[in-house]
Amino acid sequence: MNRRLILILLAALVVAVPLSLLAGRVWIDPFAPETRNASVILMQLRLPRAALALVLGAGLGASGAAMQGFLRNPLADPGLFGIAPGAALGAVLSFWTGYAASAWLLPVFALIGAGGAMALLALIAGREGGIALFTLAGLMISSLAGALMSLAISLSPTPFAMSEIVTWLMGTLADRSWREVWVATPFTLAGIGVLMAAGRSLDALTLGEAAARSLGVDPRRLQGLMIAGIGLTVGAGVAVAGIIGFVGLMVPHLVRPLTDRRPSSLIVPSALAGALLLLVADCLCRVLPLTGGELRLGIALSLLGAPFFLALLLRMRRGLA
Amino acid sequence: MTLATLSLGVKSRLADLTMTLDLGEVTAICGPNGAGKSTLLASLAGLLAPDAGHVALGGQPMAGLRPDVRARTIGYLPQMPEVAWDLSVEVLVSLGRLPWHGVPGSEAQAAIDDAIAAMDLEAFRHRRVSQLSGGERARSLMARVLATGPSWLLADEPLASLDLAHAASLVACFRKQAQLGRGVVLVLHDLAMAMNHADRVIVLDRGRLAADGAPELALGADVVARVWGCPARWVGEPGARALSVG
Numbered sequence: 001m002n003r004r005l006i007l008i009l010l011a012a013l014v015v016a017v018p019l020s021l022l023a024g025r026v027w028i029d030p031f032a033p034e035t036r037n038a039s040v041i042l043m044q045l046r047l048p049r050a051a052l053a054l055v056l057g058a059g060l061g062a063s064g065a066a067m068q069g070f071l072r073n074p075l076a077d078p079g080l081f082g083i084a085p086g087a088a089l090g091a092v093l094s095f096w097t098g099y100a101a102s103a104w105l106l107p108v109f110a111l112i113g114a115g116g117a118m119a120l121l122a123l124i125a126g127r128e129g130g131i132a133l134f135t136l137a138g139l140m141i142s143s144l145a146g147a148l149m150s151l152a153i154s155l156s157p158t159p160f161a162m163s164e165i166v167t168w169l170m171g172t173l174a175d176r177s178w179r180e181v182w183v184a185t186p187f188t189l190a191g192i193g194v195l196m197a198a199g200r201s202l203d204a205l206t207l208g209e210a211a212a213r214s215l216g217v218d219p220r221r222l223q224g225l226m227i228a229g230i231g232l233t234v235g236a237g238v239a240v241a242g243i244i245g246f247v248g249l250m251v252p253h254l255v256r257p258l259t260d261r262r263p264s265s266l267i268v269p270s271a272l273a274g275a276l277l278l279l280v281a282d283c284l285c286r287v288l289p290l291t292g293g294e295l296r297l298g299i300a301l302s303l304l305g306a307p308f309f310l311a312l313l314l315r316m317r318r319g320l321a
Numbered sequence: 322m323t324l325a326t327l328s329l330g331v332k333s334r335l336a337d338l339t340m341t342l343d344l345g346e347v348t349a350i351c352g353p354n355g356a357g358k359s360t361l362l363a364s365l366a367g368l369l370a371p372d373a374g375h376v377a378l379g380g381q382p383m384a385g386l387r388p389d390v391r392a393r394t395i396g397y398l399p400q401m402p403e404v405a406w407d408l409s410v411e412v413l414v415s416l417g418r419l420p421w422h423g424v425p426g427s428e429a430q431a432a433i434d435d436a437i438a439a440m441d442l443e444a445f446r447h448r449r450v451s452q453l454s455g456g457e458r459a460r461s462l463m464a465r466v467l468a469t470g471p472s473w474l475l476a477d478e479p480l481a482s483l484d485l486a487h488a489a490s491l492v493a494c495f496r497k498q499a500q501l502g503r504g505v506v507l508v509l510h511d512l513a514m515a516m517n518h519a520d521r522v523i524v525l526d527r528g529r530l531a532a533d534g535a536p537e538l539a540l541g542a543d544v545v546a547r548v549w550g551c552p553a554r555w556v557g558e559p560g561a562r563a564l565s566v567g
Contacts, residue, residue: 072406204419205405210363211397215392262412
């Protein structure tokens with residue numbers, strides 16, 4: 001069942017990637033190769049953007065699947081750990097200090113921010129910390145990072161820096177180059193690998209913490225794998241594209257009924273479906289006729305994700321009633 | 322690996338508790354609320370490390386065992402077991418094979434099939450957990466523990482929330498597992514169940530051992546009066562006794 005789902009998602013990606021390369025402000029007709037600058041548009045703009053959508057989408061999908069398995073909750077999102085706000089805070093500080101002008105330093109700052117959030121999380125959750133404490137620690141880090149970001153924005157040295165920060169936070173894949181692809185890919189792939197290594201422990205966690213431990217799961221090792229896996233995938237994503245929410249929430253939820261519902265069988269299909277969702281969403285953002293620039297991907301997904309979340313919540317409430 | 326004994330030394334909530342449990346027996350742990358029954362069971366399962374004393378499995382200290390070895394040897398069914406995702410019965414039972422990572426798939430499938438058959442769940446194999454009745458769900462969770470093939474079965478109040486017929490069938494299953502040579506340790510609230518179906522009863526009172534022995538002795542009217550604080554007497558034939566309180 002799982003293998004067929006993975007093949008179907010791969011086939012969908014094989015179809016979607018070439019099509020996405022043709023769409024945009026300048027439509028490229030593959031049968032009329034005389035489109036002006038077609039090869040530059042394809043190689044320098046569309047291809048890196050598509051690659052980035054695939055990598056980031058895969059990271060967000062996989063981390064969402066692992067996160068929901070870890071918290072045993074279909075409403076969980078990788079953002080809950082506070083790693084995305086930590087990375088965003090790092091990025092904001094690079095704008096604030098002016099280092100963002102050097103293109104390599106922004107992702108480095110963001111990755112340091114993500115690493116700081118991960119370390120803080122590990123420190124607070126401690127050795128014997130249960131999952132509830134872990135989640136609350138994540139929420140605390142989120143709000144702390146949010147407050148520090150607001151402080152940085154309010155104290156920004158120039159209005160220009162302020163507008164840059166705000167625009168960057170909205171999350172987009174526009175104007176990204178191969179450099180961002182090279183920064184994000186190794187971290188994201190390593191993160192997905194770490195999350196896959198946590199798969200069997202997440203399966204055991206389906207039966208609750210005590211039963212999982214009785215099945216040989218080491219809670220500290222699992223916690224470490226989750227911090228590293230979510231940190232690498234989410235941190236790398238925020239470092240190159242800003243905050244893109246809701247993919248990690250929506251994708252595992254859509255994919256779950258098509259699998260045997262074990263968290264471990266959800267990770268790879270969610271990565272593929274996340275890649276597909278981000279690719280398609282980014283494509284739609286590109287072609288949507290909007291005055292004053294294109295719709296930001298982060299905003300588009302939030303607009304899509306919030307009603308989805310609400311519908312999910314209402315359905316769960318009906319299920320409880 | 323064959324196992325002869327589980328023994329427990331001292332635990333912060335449990336004072337000076339020493340015991341040896343044997344395979345092939347149903348041992349019931351009884352006591353009033355807060356007596357430390359679940360703490361004792363979790364210590365025996367290796368989930369709580371005693372801060373003094375030790376728990377040993379077949380003569381080996383539990384703390385020195387690799388988690389997967391411990392998991393293959395001791396099956397543990399927690400109180401109010403949860404299933405976070407709406408798995409099918411077969412997938413749920415297959416979770417019991419997690420400690421056996423690396424064992425060939427055919428062997429795993431055979432263990433899963435055996436556990437499903439032992440719990441009479443063939444007809445429900447592909448049914449989702451949310452569509453099961455309370456009794457079917459309890460049997461599925463038990464099959465999950467059996468699929469591991471443990472030498473020891475430890476269950477914390479497995480009969481809570483089950484109706485009479487389902488409780489009786491689950492007790493019969495535990496008895497059968499003991500006859501097959503497994504060590505069964507159950508935390509039981511229902512003293513009549515312990516009296517009628519256990520080979521040995523351990524009574525705890527505020528963390529201390531109040532009685533330990535055959536049910537007729539360990540759950541004698543004097544022990545019940547002393548530990549539970551209410552006068553009671555047993556009525557009926559051996560094996561079908563009921564407790565008359567007051």
